[in-house]
Amino acid sequence: MDCTSSLDTLLDSAAASFGTPSYVYFASVIENRASMLREAFSGRFELSFAAKSNPNPAILGFMKDQAEFLDVSSIGEFRTAVAMGWDAARISFTGPGKRDFEIRQAIEGGIGELILESVREAIFADKVAGELGLMQPVLIRIAPPTVPKGFGDQMAGRPSAFGIDWEDAGRDIPAIAALSNLRIVGLHIYSGTQCLKPQAICENYRNFLxxxxxxxxxxxxPPEKLVFGSGLGIPYHDGDMPIDLDAVATGISADIEEFKAMPQFAGTLLVLELGRYLVGEAGYFLTRIVSIKESRGVRIGICDGGMNNHLPASGHFGMVMHRNYAMHKVGGRGSAGLGNVEKVNLVGPLCTSIDRLAIGVMLPRIEEGDLIAIHNSGAYGLTASPVHFISHTPPREVLIEVAGMREITYIGQLPLA
Ligand SMILES: Cc1ncc(COP(=O)(O)O)c(C=O)c1O
Incomplete structure (x- = not known):
């Protein structure tokens, strides 16, 4: 059996066992990604998994053995991670809008580090730590003045809600350092995401250094820890080239070595914080074609899941222009399917014209009942989607491990349909 047919056998079997729409994640792909990163950077970085990219409890549980640290962005993610066995001391908490109760509960819960995004947060955290009679470890998030070209989204280099602007760091870092119940463990920078250009990634890391x-x-x-927002992207669309990880590692190794040779950084832990590069390509979104409409010369497959289940694939998650995610018809990639490839549109079941999964995508002839697999759906899939819009039953989630496949659905367990 070749790779595509064994993939399709698994996807087909997941759809048959758990239904559609559904997300299917391959644990082995995540494991490979973690080892590729460790090998490429020769252990220079430890890894911190960004829970926001896929906060499914089973995935968070699985990530305990793949990454040294976990970064959460809400108290909900923190609670889920702890419930799934993460030691709170290995967790950090980012986010520009942390509410007071979240900061309090995170400190009470023994969070490893609060990532401070403002002096306001620092003052409140200091007050809470003081009341609890403890010294809270913190990292200070800095927003650099520039971000190289090539990032799909950037959180710095222009007016931004994230972190302390570099221009204000000279004033704000001493103000935070003066607070007696906080211990500054180091700095955190996350300035850009979804970059496929090694040179831009390296330039960004050089800016951090x-x-x-x-x-x-x-x-x-001297800092105990410095966190680098990885920015590593994945090839979402046909024609995108995967990032050359070795080129990133080669391009930055000498700079890291030089940095680590400075006495104040000799004992510092360098951490790469990332989500999509670890889990994005491990996930497929499966949706079945409910109905076919021939409309004014265009063949349209109407699917059982659309933007309500997968907002990014519909092009409404930080994309300027809709570009189709890579996708295939399950069982359609063998020699039998290749003869009659044609241009079709795929839409979801919602009553809005913006609910589209593909415009003009080339697929083997589609028919009612066909199963479509949308690639690169392991990060910012279900978690980034408006599942309640039009009240369809939320998609199932399935994890495929060596031991077999199991359902890990956690959203919308209510019997809506
Ligand atoms: C602070 C922070 N950390 C980590 C991430 C994860 O980014 P990615 O999934 O692109 O690796 C993000 C993404 O927006 C972020 O804002």
């Missing part, structure tokens, strides 16, 4: 050097040249105690 520069900021780290400047901050720790000003007399702060």
């Amino acid at each position: 520069d900021i780290f050097r400047q901050v720790y040249g000003r007399g702060l105690a």
Whole structure:
């Protein structure tokens, strides 16, 4: 059996066992990604998994053995992670809009580090830590003044809600350092995401190193930890080239070595924070064609799941222009399917024209009942989608491990249909 047919056998069997629409995740792909990163960077970085990319409890549980740390962005993600066995001390908490109760509960829950995005947060965290009689470890998030070209979304380099602007760091870092119940463990920078260009990634990391050097040249105690927002992207669309990880590693190794040779950074842990590169390509979204309409010369497959289940694939999650996600018709890639490929549209079941999964995609002839697999759906899939819009039953989630496949659905267990 070749790779595509064994993949399709598994996808077909997941759809048969658990129904559609559904998400299917391959644990082995996530494991491979984690080892590829460790090998490429020769252990120079530890890994922190961004829970926001896929907060499914079973995935969070699985990630305990794949990454040293976990970054959460709400108290809900923190609670789920702890319930799934994460030691709170291995968890950090980012987010520009942390509410007071979230900061309090995170500190009470023993969170490893709060990632401070403002002096306001710092003052409140200091007050809570003081009341609890403890010293809370924190990282300070810095928003660099520039982000190289090539990132799908950027959180710095322009007016932004994230972190402390570099221009204000000279004022704000000492203000935070003066708070007596916080211990500054290091800095955190996450300035851009979804980049497929090794040179841009390396330039970005060099900007981080520069900021780290400047901050720790000003007399702060040496950092225990410095967090690099990875920015590593994945090839969502046909024609995108996967990022050359070795080129990133080769391009940055000498800079990291030089940095680590400085006495103040010799004992510092360098951490790569990332989500999609670890889990994105491990996931497929499965949807079945409910009905076919020939409309004014266009063949349209109307599917049982659409933007309500997978907002990013519909092009409404940070895309300027809709581009089709890579996808295939399950069972349609063998020699039998290749003869009659044609251009079709795929839409979801919602009553809005923006609910589309593919425009002009080339697929073997589609018929009612066909199963479509949308690739690169392991990150920002279900978690980024408006599942309640039009009240369809939320999709199932399935994890495929060596031991077999199991359902890991956690959203919308209510019997809606
Ligand atoms: C602070 C922070 N960390 C990590 C991530 C994960 O990014 P990605 O999934 O692109 O690796 C993001 C994404 O927006 C982020 O804002």
